[in-house]
Structure formats: C-alpha cells, structure tokens
Amino acid sequence: MADIRIYGVTPSSFTRTVRLACHEKGIGYELVPTIPSQAGALNPFHKIPIITHGDLTLYESTAILRYLDRTFPGPKLWPEESRAAAFCDQWISAFCDSMVNSALRYLAHQFGFLPVPQEMADKYLAKAREVIPVFDRQLGSSRYLVGDRVTAADLFLAPLALFLPQVPGLKEIAESAPNLARWSADMSGRPSLAATVPDPIPAVAA
Numbered sequence: 001m002a003d004i005r006i007y008g009v010t011p012s013s014f015t016r017t018v019r020l021a022c023h024e025k026g027i028g029y030e031l032v033p034t035i036p037s038q039a040g041a042l043n044p045f046h047k048i049p050i051i052t053h054g055d056l057t058l059y060e061s062t063a064i065l066r067y068l069d070r071t072f073p074g075p076k077l078w079p080e081e082s083r084a085a086a087f088c089d090q091w092i093s094a095f096c097d098s099m100v101n102s103a104l105r106y107l108a109h110q111f112g113f114l115p116v117p118q119e120m121a122d123k124y125l126a127k128a129r130e131v132i133p134v135f136d137r138q139l140g141s142s143r144y145l146v147g148d149r150v151t152a153a154d155l156f157l158a159p160l161a162l163f164l165p166q167v168p169g170l171k172e173i174a175e176s177a178p179n180l181a182r183w184s185a186d187m188s189g190r191p192s193l194a195a196t197v198p199d200p201i202p203a204v205a206a
C-alpha cells in the first residue's frame with residue numbers, strides 16, 4: 001500500500017475526485033475523515049481534500065491529481081498529446097470555475113452546507129441551466145470529456161454529475177442532458193466509482 005493519506009469526507013466532490021484518481025491508478029490510500037473546519041493545520045485555506053505522502057503535504061485537487069499521475073505508475077490521467085492534454089486542463093478548469101459556481105454551489109445550498117440567501121441560490125441554478133448543457137454537448141462529441149478514454153477531467157465531473165438526479169432543480173436540467181446521462185451511466189459502472197460511493201446525506205425536499 002502506498003503511504004498516501006487523503007484528508008476529507010466521502011460526500012465531498014473534490015475528495016471523491018482524489019479518491020477516484022487513486023483507484024483508477026491502483027494507488028492504495030487511507031481516508032482520514034476531515035471536515036473543512038478541521039483542515040486548517042494542513043491547508044491554510046481550510047478546504048478539503050488534502051493529501052500527505054511521506055513528508056509532502058499537498059492541497060488543491062488539480063495539483064494532487066497531477067502529482068499522483070507523475071509519481072505513480074498505472075493508467076495516465078492526462079493524455080500525452082499536447083492538444084488533448086490542454087483540453088483536459090480546459091475541462092478541469094471549466095468544471096472548477098463554471099460548474100462549481102453554479103450547480104455545485106446550488107447543490108451545497110440545497111443540502112444545507114452553503115447558507116446563502118435564496119435569491120443567490122436561484123442565481124446558481126439559473127447559471128447551471130447554461131453550464132450543464134455545455135458539458136452535455138461536449139459529451140455528445142466524444143465518449144469521455146476528452147476523447148475515447150477516461151481522463152482527469154472525467155474524474156472531476158463524475159462526483160457532481162452523479163448527485164444531480166438527487167437535487168430538485170438540477171434533476172430536471174440533467175434530464176434534458178442525454179449525453180451527460182449516457183456518460184454518467186458509463187462512469188457509474190467503473191470500479192473506481194463503485195469503490196467511492198459517498199455516505200448518505202439527507203434527501204433534499206422538492
């Protein structure tokens with residue numbers, strides 16, 4: 001087993017992304033249950049996930065996946081070819097910016113993790129109506145976000161995408177995204193997704 005520790009909690013989208021990367025590459029790890037308010041000793045920004053590997057402490061999920069990909073053998077999470085690698089970075093960045101600042105924030109509000117006024121939550125939902133179809137169109141042009149094999153970009157999108165059907169408002173948007181649905185079904189069948197199913201969080205009332 002590799003000496004990797006992941007500090008986070010199972011329902012956290014970014015924590016699951018890091019766990020997915022470990023499973024896809026066959027890296028053993030220990031999950032150390034840590035909520036953001038407990039993260040300050042390892043991450044001055046008080047966010048999860050964080051990893052430690054020997055004397056290394058690393059936060060920010062993209063940096064963590066890059067480190068895992070460069071350090072460990074197993075399937076590459078970024079394509080070799082420069083344009084495909086750039087598109088992989090593009091979709092990760094689009095997820096971390098546009099998708100997080102719409103669908104993920106709306107979901108966090110609905111689950112009670114983000115106490116913002118309803119007016120703000122409504123804006124997140126309106127933005128999700130623009131953002132989710134962009135990902136859907138991309139998944140209509142290739143099997144995965146970048147080409148015909150799973151990359152790091154898919155590992156960022158999957159945890160959130162698989163939550164969409166549980167959240168009224170987002171569920172209806174997801175139902176109008178057939179390529180995203182096809183891709184979600186495909187991703188759900190991967191052992192990495194099966195091995196990282198989040199602990200339940202209370203259902204959201206419609």
Ligand SMILES: N[C@@H](CCC(=O)N[C@@H](CS)C(=O)NCC(=O)O)C(=O)O
Pocket residue numbers: 012013014015036046047048049059060061062096
């Ligand atoms: N940019 C960070 C974002 C991580 C993030 O937002 N994590 C969430 C949990 S999924 C968190 O810690 N939220 C607490 C907060 O924002 O205060 C990354 O890529 O790892």
